[in-house]
Every structure is written in structure tokens, then in C-alpha cells.
Amino acid sequence: MKKSVFFGALTVASLAAGVAGAATLDDVKARGELICGVNTGLVGFAAPDANGNWSGFDVAICKAVAAAVLGDPSKVKYVPTSGQTRFTALGSGEVDLLARNTTWTFSRDTDLKLQFTATNYYDGQGFMVRKDSGVTSAKELDGASVCIQTGTTTELNLADYFKANNMSYQPITVDSNAEGEQQFLAGACDAYTTDASGLAATRAAFANPSDYVILPEIISKEPLAPAVRQGDDQWTDIVRWTIYGLIAAEEYGITSANIDELAKGTDNPEINRMLGTEGNLGAMVGLDKDWLVNAIKAGGNYGEIFAATIGEQTPIGLARGLNAQWTQGGLMYAPPFR
Amino acid sequence: MSDTEAHSVAYVRDTMMPQQPAPAGETGAIRWLRENLFSGWLNTVLTLLGIFAIYLFVSHFYGWFLHGVWEANSIKECRQIIAERWGPDASGACWAVIRERWHQFIFGFYPPELYWRPILAFALLFVAIGPLMFQFVPKKVAWFTPIYPFLAVWLLWGGSVWGPVLVLTGFVLGGVVFMAVARFGSIMAFSVGAIVTILYFLFAVGPLISLFHAMIPVGLESVASSKFGGFLLAITLGVGGIAMSLPAGVVLALGRQSDMLLIKTFSVIFIEFIRGVPLITLLFVASLLLNYFLPPGTNFDIILRVMILVTMFAAAYIAEVIRGGLAALPRGQYEAADALGLDYWKAQRLIILPQALKISIPGIVSTFIGMFKDTTLVVFVGLFDPLKGIPDFIRADFNWKGIYWEPFVFVGAIFFILNFAMSRYSMHLENRLQREHR
Structure with missing residues (x-):
């Protein structure tokens, strides 16, 4: 009997199908x-x-x-x-x-x-690291573990950048920005990378923003x-x-x-x-x-x-x-x- | 005899000893502990490990729960309050986010002045399923059950009252035709009834709704599907999916057992295909692929699309669970039904299915619980599920950026309550339907 919900709504939906192509x-x-x-x-x-x-x-x-x-x-x-x-x-x-x-x-x-x-x-992709790590440039990140969101252009940019600079890195993949922050705060990765605007917002929301620095390099163009x-x-x-x-x-x-x-x-x-x-x-x-x-x-x-x-x-x-x-x-x- | 005994034994007690309390090691808590926790070296080690694990857990999270803050307007305030009360290094939960945004966890973007509608629909849900689920509910209430789906859709989405009324009329019409033609045989009646209903839906419903609405414009304010979110969305999908997938699963299970080649093949292909494909794939089909098949501009409701796919998914699993129940029935039951002269449908309805379904209850309820939890996957098609969709957009508000565990705890607790209730109900039902004499 409850199948009627489906058919009924289907009918209503097909009615609602408006004019197309205008x-x-x-x-x-x-x-x-x-x-x-x-x-x-x-x-x-x-x-x-x-x-x-x-x-x-x-x-x-x-x-x-x-x-x-x-x-x-x-x-x-x-x-x-x-x-x-x-x-x-x-x-x-x-x-x-x-x-x-x-x-x-x-x-x-x-x-x-x-x-x-x-x-x-x-926008452009940047890196954030802990201040006490002493890293001041993305060029010093050789061998670092990097938290990165999967399925985004940032993942590809990261690979390109490290390859172009002949460095290696260990990706720690995360699903969302919130998860990336947690992993980074918990010390699961040395650096967190995403768009610079996102990094700034993330850092500002930390309990102690001054413990973290955003590196000067912007490694991609994101208009x-x-x-x-x-x-x-x-x-x-x-x-x-x-x-x-x-x-x-x-x-x-x-x-x-x-x-x-x-x-x-x-x-x-x-x-x-x-x-x-x-x-x-x-x-x-x-x-x-x-x-x-x-x-x-x-x-x-x-x-x-x-x-x-x-x-x-x-x-x-x-x-x-x-x-x-x-x-x-x-x-x-x-x-x-x- | 007694003489000899009296001589050979130095002392004979002629009164009963007063009862002594059992030794301390054999009573109460100590005995329970010894028997259950320290009955051997292996169990002792395991018990100590268990206590250590609990200690680790409590010592880590106790402070976090204890320092919880409810009264604050942002995570910054939470941190300040915790630092003031418990010292600068203390960590604590910021439950204030739940206090400020709880309504979005429950209702998503549903307009606050209309919250009474989903609440009423939820309350009436229990009236509708009461007569099916509990014996103490009067059976007379059951007339409400078939009306409920239409009422709920109307309450949740709003719009003209004539939509659900006329759709319901369509099914009543189909039923009436079925009754009228029934004496010519059930297959004939079913086909004619179905054709009339389908024709009615294709050609009559739309104009009739417009007509009646023009004459008597009664309705509720419409609420678009995009406003649904949180538990409102999860429960709508869950209840809709459960209600539709059980009958569909029964039909598929019977179809798979059928002797008719076409029906059997279709059932097997459907079940195996759906079970072989991940749910996320189906959800993407619902949200993305269907758009390309449908004519451009078609506005095929996203919640409806997802509900259909979720139903198909659950139905395939339910079908296999019920097939297990059917297979567990002794052959004699089928033969007994034949011997009574029952036709196929009567045999299924009166003899086979009641027993098969009873056997399948734990499996069916497991599938339902799994399906209810899987509704959170709709986040991948851009709907606001309570577990990830809602917290993610709350975090997009700078005041709450940085909140992580609190929404998980809150949403997890609600899911637990709902699923635990379902699980307990299934145990209750199993006990009630227990027919073996043990």
C-alpha cells in the first residue's frame, strides 16, 4: 500500500516537469x-x-x-x-x-x-606547518608527511610540485577539511595543504593560531x-x-x-x-x-x-x-x- | 541395632546443627567475581586487561565530558570558559554547538514555524504502525494505517490537499475495480485493476488535482525537498524505505522461488545485480545519471529518487533474508497446504509466509537497521545527512569551525537510541510469536 507514495509523488513530479530549452x-x-x-x-x-x-x-x-x-x-x-x-x-x-x-x-x-x-x-594552494618544526619554506618539506584531501585538484598539484622539485612526501589522505584539521592537530602529518584561503580560515579557528605558520609558497593557480x-x-x-x-x-x-x-x-x-x-x-x-x-x-x-x-x-x-x-x-x- | 551403635560410636548428635552462613568466599559479590572474572589465570589476565582498557578510556575522556560547556556562542567562548574553569591546559566538549544548532540536526533547513508538521507526522507514525506492531492497540485503529503515507507526505511536503487525496483515490479506484472483476479470477482482476489505476495516474490525476484545487484551494505551505535535512531526512528515507522494501522483498523472495521462468529470472537478476553494486553507486545513479535520462527541465524530486534506490537496495537484501526463512520451512508445510486444497496465494498467505517471516525477523530487522544507518550516505549526493552534512555546514560558520567530536557523539547517541529500540522490538516480537513449547 505504501508504494502509492512513490507512484503518487512520481505523478506529481512528472506534472511538475516544466518547459525546457527556454x-x-x-x-x-x-x-x-x-x-x-x-x-x-x-x-x-x-x-x-x-x-x-x-x-x-x-x-x-x-x-x-x-x-x-x-x-x-x-x-x-x-x-x-x-x-x-x-x-x-x-x-x-x-x-x-x-x-x-x-x-x-x-x-x-x-x-x-x-x-x-x-x-x-x-586562490592558490599553500602549506601550513607547526611553528616548532622550524620549517620556513615549502622547499624544506622533503620527506614530510602531508595531509591532503582526496579527489581534489590539490592532490594533483601536490604531486606535481614535489616531483618538479625532486622531493618525496608521504600523503595522509583525508576526506574533508574538518578531518584534515583533526589529523594535523593530532600530529598525524607534518604539513597540511589546501587552498590558501582555506588554510587561513583553518589556522584562525585553531585554539592557538600562533603555534602554526603558513608557508610563503603558493604552488598552484586557482582562479x-x-x-x-x-x-x-x-x-x-x-x-x-x-x-x-x-x-x-x-x-x-x-x-x-x-x-x-x-x-x-x-x-x-x-x-x-x-x-x-x-x-x-x-x-x-x-x-x-x-x-x-x-x-x-x-x-x-x-x-x-x-x-x-x-x-x-x-x-x-x-x-x-x-x-x-x-x-x-x-x-x-x-x-x-x- | 541402636545399642550396638551407641556403644561403638562415642557421640551421637540428637539435634540439628544451626545453619551457618556460607563462607565469605562463596557468597555474594566475591563469589560472583571469582566465578565470572577470576575463574582461571587466563580469565584473570583478561579481566585485568579489560579493567586497564576501561581505565584508559575513562581517564582520557572523563575530563572531556566533565569540562563540557553548554552556554556559549562560539567555540572561542567555549575554549575561554574551559580555560577559566579548569585551567589553560584542560580540554572539554563544546556542547554549546548542539544547544544552538540542535534544530538543524533534527530538521535541517525545514522552516522553524512549520516544525509542528514533521513532529505531528512522526507522532502519527506510531498511531499508524501501532496496530501492526503491538497487540494492546485496538485493531480498529488499523483503518488509519493505509491513509497514513498520504497524510505524512502531505504534512512533510505540504502543497494542495488534493494531491494526496486524489492519489489515494486512485488506489481505492484500483481496489474497487479489483473487487468488481474478482469473480472472473484473481489474475484477471489484478491486471484490470492495475491497468485502470495506471491509466488514472497517467491521464486523470494531474487535471483533477488542478481542477479541484481551483475549486477548493485547501493546502499547506509547500516545503521543498532541499529544505529537508538531519534526522528528518534520515527518518523520512528510513521509514519510507522500510515500509516499501518489506513488501517488495517478500515479492522478490517468492519470485525467486517461483516455477515461472520469467519471474524467477527477473527476480534473480534484480537481487544479484542490486546486491552486487555498492549503495553509493546506486545513490550516484539516483542523483546524477537519472538527470541525463530524464527530459531536461524535469524536476524529479531528489529525496524520492534516493528513496526509490534505497528501497531497491534494501528489498534485494530482505528478499534473500526471507528466502532463508522460506528454505527453513519443512517440506511438509508446503505439502500440508496443498493437501488442504489451498491455492498458491492462500497457501503463502496463511501457511508459508507467517512462518517464514517469523523465522526471518532477526535478519529483516538487521537489514532495516543497516538501511537506516546507510541513509547517512546521502551526503555524497549533496543532501544534508545528520552525521556529516549537517556538521560540515555548521563548521562552515566561523563560530563553530574546529568543532569535531561533539556532533558525532550527539548524532551517534540518537542513532543508537533509535536502532536499539528497533532491535528490542524485534526481540519482543520474536518472543511474542514463539510457538515452540520449550
């Missing part, structure tokens, strides 16, 4: 909700609080896109995706946008048919970029230029505090174009005139988002580094809004 923008507008694939939980980047409200650096991108498209940053449905399910979730149309600290690589871009929009965080499906150029443009809009807003000094003032019109034609008081850039991507105003209001410009979620004022305390504006010696460089 443009993502139309889908999102019709649904009134952006479906955003996020991490199942990564400190500073995506985490739900006690009430289930998501926040974080990646989540801020979802909110900005939702604000640009729907005018309301809260109209986002967050779908937590694991490392294994993230690309299928995007490919099968389960999510509209994947903002899940995903490294932009050749094969993912081409073979997996993803479209990476714009890098929102330049993290929100991704969309290939084949919907308009949607790609929307996400890409929303991110560029946040970056450019920081460059031009548009903040969530002064945006209402600036949106009335300024002497700077580029700001005017971005905020819709001059020309109509929004219409070119199928959005309203004030799309970027809404996006920037959602969580502030790129710099504000960074400062609020992972920046030096937060417990995670990441410096801007590569993620500073190009004018400040970083790599954040938005093409002109023209």
Missing part, C-alpha cells in the same frame, strides 16, 4: 527566483546560519545576480552541491548559476561544457569563478558583467552607502553608464536600466563584499593580495562599461 533569463524571471549552486559549507564563502540564511563571498555573487535580474537579492534558492555533484547540477539545469569556489581550468571549460564567467577570487552552462550567451553575459560591475564599482568608488547619491547622475560618464543615468546598458543584456544599482545595493561593491565576508576585519582575515584592484597591484580588472 533561455535561462526567461526561466529565472518566470520562476521569480534564481537557483544558485553553492558549497555545502565553506567558511567565509558559503555557510548557512542557525536560521538557514546563507551568507558568504560566493553567496554574495548569487545575491548580486538575483538583484540585477529580479531586483531583489533575497530571491535566491540555494542548492548545496558537493564536489561530485556540482557540474551535473549545472549541466542538467538543476541550478542556473554555480557560485561554488570552482577553479577555472581548461578541461572544465571545454570538455565539461561549462562557461566560466569572471574570476571572483584568485575561482562562477560558472554557467555553455550555449546561453545572454545569461553568461549577465553573470559576467554583474561581477565586473561589482569590481568596477569598487574601482570608481561606488559603494552601497553613496550609490543612491551617485545614481542621480555624476560627472563621470562611465559611472553614469553603469548606473543607468546615461545610455541603457541594461537593455543590451535584457535587463532593467538600474540592474547594476540593484546588484551593488545587494551587498556593496567587490571590496565591500570582500571586507564583509573574508577580509582582514573578519576572523578569517584574508589580505586582498592578488584580489586587490589592478590599480592597487592586484589582478581585479573590469573591462570598460561602454
Whole structure:
């Protein structure tokens, strides 16, 4: 008798099968909700609080896109995706946008048919060791045991790095960041390796952070970029230029505090174009005139988002580094809004 | 005679000696200790080793439990409080994370103002299974049992009341048709009933739901499957899987014993294939591969997908357990059923299955317990299981980053309570159904 649950729900599910193949923008507008694939939980980047409200650096991108498209940053449905399910979730149309600290690589871009929009965080793999070990450089790690998460690009990077430097190491494989921390704290490995942003957060959460040091070497390039499906150029443009809009807003000094003032019109034609008081850039991507105003209001410009979620004022305390504006010696460089 | 004795024996006692207490070494705790713990050199050594192991365990974890902190808002505060109370080197449990996030362990992201719905569904579960499980529950309550699955789905997921009502109607319709055609033979009746039901589901249910909902819009607020998590998810999957896998397992076991080649082959292939494949593989199929087979845009509920796969997995194991029970029945039981002139289904229902199932109870319950625990594997398809999914995202909150053992202890304790209850119930059931005279 209870099989009926299955059949009944199956019927309901097949009813719910909506129209397919329409443009993502139309889908999102019709649904009134952006479906955003996020991490199942990564400190500073995506985490739900006690009430289930998501926040974080990646989540801020979802909110900005939702604000640009729907005018309301809260109209986002967050779908937590694991490392294994993230690309299928995007490919099968389960999510509209994947903002899940995903490294932009050749094969993912081409073979997996993803479209990476714009890098929102330049990460890289680093090492953490105990201070009393006396190690000051990754080059001194010959023969060390290293805790490493399985099934990630960090595992491959580690192998490449030690091979290139003609060193040996003993991998201690762990399943998750939490387990890696436990193993490292318990002394099961001499060094712990993962993305530098993750290392900083991990170290900050230790009971005695000063007993541990993060080595200066960064052994890989990890440009993290929100991704969309290939084949919907308009949607790609929307996400890409929303991110560029946040970056450019920081460059031009548009903040969530002064945006209402600036949106009335300024002497700077580029700001005017971005905020819709001059020309109509929004219409070119199928959005309203004030799309970027809404996006920037959602969580502030790129710099504000960074400062609020992972920046030096937060417990995670990441410096801007590569993620500073190009004018400040970083790599954040938005093409002109023209 | 007595004379001679009186002369040959110096003294004859003519009263009974008062009873003496047994020697200290032969009574109470000392005797118990000597008999059970120190009855030989090997047992003595083992006992001492055991005591040492317990000592190691307690001495390591005693402090951790003793120093536990409940009132704090982050792991940093926990550490501060422990350092203040017990000295800078003390370690302690930070149970505050459980206090602040317990509702997420239980309900996942289910909206807090709607918690009454899963709680009610859980309470009604006992009303539904009561008449099946306990003799003291009045049998009249049993009418509620077939309605419960629909009610539970409606309570948990919400939506229009007409969905579950009309789906239930479909099955009632199938039953009515079955009754009506029954006099032409049971196979005929079953086929016609099934066809009518399937046609109803394919063509009538959808429009009818829309129609009725448009006329009388009664419903609960919808809750998406993505909001499910923690024990709500584990218990939903577990109960759904158990309820569906037992009948499916019985059918598969009978199918494997069947003389009909097609049915037997199908059953054997199904059982052997499912048992030969790891559960995680099936879960990945449910979450990833099905997406490619289904038309794009199809929103086939992930919990439903996982539940179907978990059910198939458990059913294959249950089938083999029940086949063991069937094989243990003496041949005479089958012959006796034939001799009474019972047809196949009556023989199975009245004679064979009651005995086979009774023999299989321990194995069936083991499979259920295993399945319930396996529901935590759904973490690999992005669902928030209570053991890893929920703690991982709680750790993603910087306040609780660094918490490790506390969630395991908490979740482990709840799993133990639930599974131990299942295990005790199965022993109770075995005793109740005991028919041999011992």
C-alpha cells in the first residue's frame, strides 16, 4: 500500500516537469527566483546560519545576480552541491548559476561544457606547518608527511610540485577539511595543504593560531569563478558583467552607502553608464536600466563584499593580495562599461 | 541395632546443627567475581586487561565530558570558559554547538514555524504502525494505517490537499475495480485493476488535482525537498524505505522461488545485480545519471529518487533474508497446504509466509537497521545527512569551525537510541510469536 507514495509523488513530479530549452533569463524571471549552486559549507564563502540564511563571498555573487535580474537579492534558492555533484547540477539545469569556489581550468571549460564567467577570487594552494618544526619554506618539506584531501585538484598539484622539485612526501589522505584539521592537530602529518584561503580560515579557528605558520609558497593557480552552462550567451553575459560591475564599482568608488547619491547622475560618464543615468546598458543584456544599482545595493561593491565576508576585519582575515584592484597591484580588472 | 551403635560410636548428635552462613568466599559479590572474572589465570589476565582498557578510556575522556560547556556562542567562548574553569591546559566538549544548532540536526533547513508538521507526522507514525506492531492497540485503529503515507507526505511536503487525496483515490479506484472483476479470477482482476489505476495516474490525476484545487484551494505551505535535512531526512528515507522494501522483498523472495521462468529470472537478476553494486553507486545513479535520462527541465524530486534506490537496495537484501526463512520451512508445510486444497496465494498467505517471516525477523530487522544507518550516505549526493552534512555546514560558520567530536557523539547517541529500540522490538516480537513449547 505504501508504494502509492512513490507512484503518487512520481505523478506529481512528472506534472511538475516544466518547459525546457527556454533561455535561462526567461526561466529565472518566470520562476521569480534564481537557483544558485553553492558549497555545502565553506567558511567565509558559503555557510548557512542557525536560521538557514546563507551568507558568504560566493553567496554574495548569487545575491548580486538575483538583484540585477529580479531586483531583489533575497530571491535566491540555494542548492548545496558537493564536489561530485556540482557540474551535473549545472549541466542538467538543476541550478542556473554555480557560485561554488570552482577553479577555472581548461578541461572544465571545454570538455565539461561549462562557461566560466569572471574570476571572483584568485586562490592558490599553500602549506601550513607547526611553528616548532622550524620549517620556513615549502622547499624544506622533503620527506614530510602531508595531509591532503582526496579527489581534489590539490592532490594533483601536490604531486606535481614535489616531483618538479625532486622531493618525496608521504600523503595522509583525508576526506574533508574538518578531518584534515583533526589529523594535523593530532600530529598525524607534518604539513597540511589546501587552498590558501582555506588554510587561513583553518589556522584562525585553531585554539592557538600562533603555534602554526603558513608557508610563503603558493604552488598552484586557482582562479575561482562562477560558472554557467555553455550555449546561453545572454545569461553568461549577465553573470559576467554583474561581477565586473561589482569590481568596477569598487574601482570608481561606488559603494552601497553613496550609490543612491551617485545614481542621480555624476560627472563621470562611465559611472553614469553603469548606473543607468546615461545610455541603457541594461537593455543590451535584457535587463532593467538600474540592474547594476540593484546588484551593488545587494551587498556593496567587490571590496565591500570582500571586507564583509573574508577580509582582514573578519576572523578569517584574508589580505586582498592578488584580489586587490589592478590599480592597487592586484589582478581585479573590469573591462570598460561602454 | 541402636545399642550396638551407641556403644561403638562415642557421640551421637540428637539435634540439628544451626545453619551457618556460607563462607565469605562463596557468597555474594566475591563469589560472583571469582566465578565470572577470576575463574582461571587466563580469565584473570583478561579481566585485568579489560579493567586497564576501561581505565584508559575513562581517564582520557572523563575530563572531556566533565569540562563540557553548554552556554556559549562560539567555540572561542567555549575554549575561554574551559580555560577559566579548569585551567589553560584542560580540554572539554563544546556542547554549546548542539544547544544552538540542535534544530538543524533534527530538521535541517525545514522552516522553524512549520516544525509542528514533521513532529505531528512522526507522532502519527506510531498511531499508524501501532496496530501492526503491538497487540494492546485496538485493531480498529488499523483503518488509519493505509491513509497514513498520504497524510505524512502531505504534512512533510505540504502543497494542495488534493494531491494526496486524489492519489489515494486512485488506489481505492484500483481496489474497487479489483473487487468488481474478482469473480472472473484473481489474475484477471489484478491486471484490470492495475491497468485502470495506471491509466488514472497517467491521464486523470494531474487535471483533477488542478481542477479541484481551483475549486477548493485547501493546502499547506509547500516545503521543498532541499529544505529537508538531519534526522528528518534520515527518518523520512528510513521509514519510507522500510515500509516499501518489506513488501517488495517478500515479492522478490517468492519470485525467486517461483516455477515461472520469467519471474524467477527477473527476480534473480534484480537481487544479484542490486546486491552486487555498492549503495553509493546506486545513490550516484539516483542523483546524477537519472538527470541525463530524464527530459531536461524535469524536476524529479531528489529525496524520492534516493528513496526509490534505497528501497531497491534494501528489498534485494530482505528478499534473500526471507528466502532463508522460506528454505527453513519443512517440506511438509508446503505439502500440508496443498493437501488442504489451498491455492498458491492462500497457501503463502496463511501457511508459508507467517512462518517464514517469523523465522526471518532477526535478519529483516538487521537489514532495516543497516538501511537506516546507510541513509547517512546521502551526503555524497549533496543532501544534508545528520552525521556529516549537517556538521560540515555548521563548521562552515566561523563560530563553530574546529568543532569535531561533539556532533558525532550527539548524532551517534540518537542513532543508537533509535536502532536499539528497533532491535528490542524485534526481540519482543520474536518472543511474542514463539510457538515452540520449550
